[in-house]
Amino acid sequence: MISGTSLYIMLKNSFNTAAILILASVLALPACSSQSTMPEVHNDDIQLIKELPAKTLTYNDIKPTLERRCIVCHGCYDAPCQLKLSAFEGVRRGANKLRVYDKKRFTWQQPSRLFIDANTTNQWREMNFFSVLAEEESLSAEENLQNSLLYQMLSLKKRNPLPESGMLPDDLDVSLDRKQVCSGPGEFNKFAADHPLWGMPYAVPALSDEEYKLLVQWLAQGAKASKQVQPSEEIVMQINRWEAFFNGSSNKQQLVSRYIYEHLVLGHLHFKGSSDREFFRLVRSRTPAGQAIDEIPTTRPYDDPQGRFYYRLRPYEASIVEKNHIVYELSDARMQRYEQLFMQPDYEVKTLPDYNPGESSSYFERKLVMVKKWFGYYKDTPFKTFATIPAKIRYQFLLDDARFFINGFIKGPVCRGQSALSSIEDHFWVFFLKPENPPAPYSQHGLDGKFLTDMDEYLHLPTELGDTKRLFTGWIKYWPDEQRYMQAKMDYYNGGKQKLPQLPIDKALEYFIWDGVKADGAADSNAALTIFRHFDSASVHFGLHGKAPETAWVIDYPVFERLHYLLVAGFNPFGTLGHQLGARLYMDFLRIEGEDNFLYFLPTDARKQLYKSWHEIDRKTVPDERKATRAWLEIESVSGYKTVQPQQELLGLLSQHVASVRTEQDDLNRCDSDACVQSASDRSVQRLVKTLRGKILEIFPEVSYLRVGGEHGKAYTLIHNKSYRSDTFAKEVFDRSDADMEQDTLTVMRGLAGSYPNFFFDVKDSEVDAFVETCAAIQDRDDYDRMVALYGVRRTNPAFWTISDWFQDFHARTFPVESGLLDLSRYKDR
Template sequence: MSRWMMLLCLFLVISGCAAYATQQLDFTYGKTSPENRVVAVSEKDAAFYNDKVRPILDTRCVSCHACYDAPCQLKLTSSAGIERGASASLVYDGTRLLSASPTRLYLDAKTTEAWREKGFHPVLNERGQSPAANLNGSLLYRSIALRQAQGAFTQPILSDDYDFSLAREQQCVSIEEIESFEEKYPNAGMPYGLPALSKDEYSVLTRWLAKGAKIPSEKSIPDALQQKVALWESRLNQDTLKGQLVSRYIYEHLYLYSLYLDDEEINDSESTSASDYRFKLVRSATPPGEPIDIIATRRPYDPPGVDTVYYRLWLDPEVKVQKNHIPMSLNEARFARWQAYFYTDDYEVTQAPGYAPEIATNPFKAFRDIPIHGRYRFLLDHSQNTIMAFIKGPVCRGQVAVNVINEQFWVYFVDPDVAYSQGSANYLEGTVQNLDLPAVTDSTLPLASWIMLSDQQKSYLSKKAQVIENLEKQNVALDLGLIWDGDGTNDNAALTIFRHFDNASVVKGMVGQAPKTAWVIDYPLLERIHYLLVAGFDVYGNVGHQLATRLYMDFLRMEGEMNFLLLLPNEDRESIRQFWYRDASQTIKDYIFSDYIRVNKQTDVVYSSQDTQAELYEKLRNKLAQVLNQEHDLASSKLSTSHIKALQELQSVRGGGLRHFPNVATVLITQQGTPLEVMSVIHNKAHANISSLLDEEAARLPEEDSLTLVKGVLGDYPNVLMRVEEKALMEWAEQVSTLNTAEDYAALLSRFGIRRTHPDFWFVSDSIANLNALDRPRESGILDYNRLENR
């Protein structure tokens, strides 16, 4: 029998079994329909869900089922996600030749019936409502029951039957296929590859599901808070062309943010704080005062399809997940700054830019009427969020964006008040008007796009070099006066970016050891980063779009590095850049060392040592000392001085067995068994260069690896959890510092690790979550466990 004939027979058998199972379920419980789930929810049912059920879903399920990378697209972050169900279609697919249809929760379908038409199948019973039907017909119940039947783990490392790779083949079965699935995959119950729910947790979910999985309506907004919503919506929907253009600019930069209206406590009957409510800025077809009708487009600058766009504050019903949470407070102080940035200058807007791709994809064209100084000030005001959006935004799985950056580097910004002078800034902006981004091109031809964009970037950098070389004529020195100091109060002036292979973290301050590279970002660069990796990136796009985005980000990284090198002596720049790009391809070197991006002007910074890069870092640290954020400094932890010293010394270790350490380890430190502190250990993986698109491993230099240890949770995707009693910290540090082999790392885990199989896994997980929330109440959220290792 031919291979194709065998596959056909197998397909007929499987489809026949599914059809038979459907007939049996229909005969026993009735035909499936979303309407069967329309049931009344009493106050008692609502309280049971909110007080008992929702906390279990949040702490045991959401860690794997959130954002675009949720297995089978099953998002358990809200009632709408639960009702939508699951789908076998992949969001992340780096090989697809054609763009996929978006399936964004709340945007691309607005009813359960519409999601069924898009191929999503239910995970709750949608047949006749009875306790038996609600359990037997529920994928959620069958999944947790399968895990309960499996029992406790009997070995520390799970067998190869478990597949935890991100690229694993997903088993997105419907309720009609569940029996054969249970027989074939008896270890696939939920939580997958983690300790089972406790008896009480299992009982609560079983009771809830048996009674029909009743989910109450989303909470309403208190009257006092609604007044603030109305105030902000009136500010964002002015009738003038200037007001409309400014609001469009604000929206295209903040649409991913979690916005809080929390100047003071909201005094309603339940004494609810405004900080309990998060909003998203959305485009709506309806004006303030009417129900929001969200305009769903692939990108925030795509044509809205309506004559008038209204910018509305939509209450976010999803639970807070740290990997995609970008918080911002909308308060009167911020609005006053926005007024200064956007409305104080006397400028006129005579025509709306429209939404034609050649305009909308290029912010320098679309928003040319808004003064550069105001736009740049707006982005600098919250620069951590501006940078963080490309990591926590549509690429929440990350590698398309982050495999183009180093493992750890510092970021500084050009001062908007002195850089280039206003005339030079206008000149550069006029040049960058013609610097298009990949979203404007045909994504089916990435190589042709890259050549066109490369030529444009070279032309821009060549003209930028001319401007820099003529700074003296404008009485501007090429020294630290060019670096923004946060105006003496804003701790967004210096940032640290850590890469964790396919995801990354952005934190304030100069965290960790002196990095190999650093960036200095000016306005044109900051704007292009946002429109390349956030506003212009389509997670449902084809391989050409993703490839063009990745290649273009190379240009932006090199530009940021070049800006930093300009502060170093002219004679040192090439040798340092050569070190950064050891073993890079000749094509990359030809670009990096070409005359297009060569600036011959000597720095005005005075140096007294041979290691000018290290000296520059210290000069920048001193300049920014007043605003450097220290929240991740181990010295601010509850640990003793001797323990802190031992941990800090661990950061001097290089190479050796560090290659076996995971990307991110989240460590719970206890005091006589009581949770005391959380520490994160970041593995900085060294590379000869990071210009390789396909073979990153070939550029690895494990002998140069290092660790960064910080207070608190740093990294949204821990690879391993550890627990260390405070009095054993010295021994833990010694064991880490002397790692040599994979067996050494296994021994470390055997003593301190909380593997997937550990009976205390959920206790440690909950303790870390509680300390994280206490440490960072606004920024913290549920961590993602999809990258937990099994070794």
């Protein structure tokens, strides 16, 4: 039972959080006063019209320019004014004054996913999207430009360029949640008068003359689309083979296909051996193979499709942007793995589970389901839905591509802004329990699916329904359920069914932790991962990077599956404030479970000390609330530690345990030998790890890209790892104390990490040592600004695009399939 004091504190925290999120949100997008006419075409552009090429330009002709100059900020849900330029269909759709990410939305917002929620221009207009092109037919070239908002924004920037040095003018705000003025048709004159420096590209240098000419001439010719490229015969054969597999008729195949579909919903599927830039999405279509795909636009992948459907592989037609590019490979080996994993084992699927009523269901249907869920009569967690597929199989499926699935919530729509990420640390390592014999809640033969099914009533997620009425009831409903589950889990492996013996730590790791070694002796790089939080974004990497972190996770199947259904399959970016806060609240529970699994492998004294430092310094919860999960602190589970720093010893032992996939040879932060130093620049930038520590790092951006050696040089990423001891759910994390800042560290990685570079540094080979020494000598903001003046690339720098293109090209060369366009929308001014 929750005490009255506990309930008061929980509700107080929830109300405080809501108030903070609302106050931190920007005001509603302002509507500009209407003007009756669009501006005239600029005289210089009349000359461009006279020079129109004989060939009609199409979208493919201007696509490279859009990708490097426009899509880098207009490529995803958070594109300003929902103007998504990553496909011609997005340009034609236009803009909308509603935000997708709105922290104070109390009512459900109709989804507006490109290619999914509408298929025609008229349908988008009915959803209040307005055109940025001249849509009337038979207009002259000059009229096409005059009636194009896209042209007017480009022309505004051409006529009002930025200064070529120093900080941005005060009128240009580059913060993540800045005020947006979405100028609709007839409103541009006032917009231009009020904000002459807000032309496109926003807050960066203007297009080159050649880039500008190309875009203006495409618009003048009517902004024509390109012919759609059809897949090759070989790819069509692959598509047919995979669609036949997913659409098998047996109950077993249907349930397996549903499970795979609900987990690949964000994936960009790539056929092994095909073109590096050719990707597909697994969708549910009303039409079978051989017919045009008619995708069913449910909000969540487990919502009722309302009739018969077919799994289809739909070409991904938009430009590839790094921030939502999650690659999953399809191949002969993958097909064999599915057969081995799902189809060959002997289990029977007698009946198929129901689907969840979606947002499009009737009001009565949704309310009835909500009531049933509240009272525990509606069993639709993934543990119940897929109960007939053995839990060990489901877990092994996730482990096979652990980084892909974790990338689902790192790169998915849930991961937007620091409030969405404030439940995780800036730097931590991730390990996994074995599917064969993890400690709990499992039998000696592996995962115990019956236990998970019995626990179903305690494992419901707040994102199952996005009703705002649950805004302040999340603690009341889900925290007690979490405690009951944790108590049952502890009773299970410390009670009558399976009392685990105390083991030497080396044996405990061998017995419980997945080492990534496959049956054929090959190493699976998914066995050890590193996650970096970059304040308002994050990234996940194979292997162990950086110095030993403050915390680590050991993930088991119940945590892994709930992470996916909370933050990927069940998360709706168009949902209400209650939906968003519910996801954020429950993420805390899952983080605590992952950290507690790690603490299980420490002696009780060290476990208690770390537990207190992680959860009770300022991330407080009333002791009674943690009674169930605190009890296991008294259970001595391991022995054999040899040092007085068991946490560091455990991280070292874990690193050795996953030696087949560890990255010491590639990591510049933990290696002092020549084995990890490949060049003189490696040795120089490695010094930054030791010289830049503590409070002075607060001046540095979260993610900086460093080029050493010019056009043919090397690339590094400098990652500022912040220490958080404050209750990041109850208040904003801007209030970090001096004690927090003194624990900050720097990680240096070869290559490029993250999707959102915050700043570029460009250093000659001959200057790299001077750069390191200058950084080490920084004492305050003025010192930092002097360093930036020597080596930094501000938004006003005329070389900004040249350096940006170099990093984009480097990334594409390094990862030809997995790379996408790096996003510049969070690039800082210093």
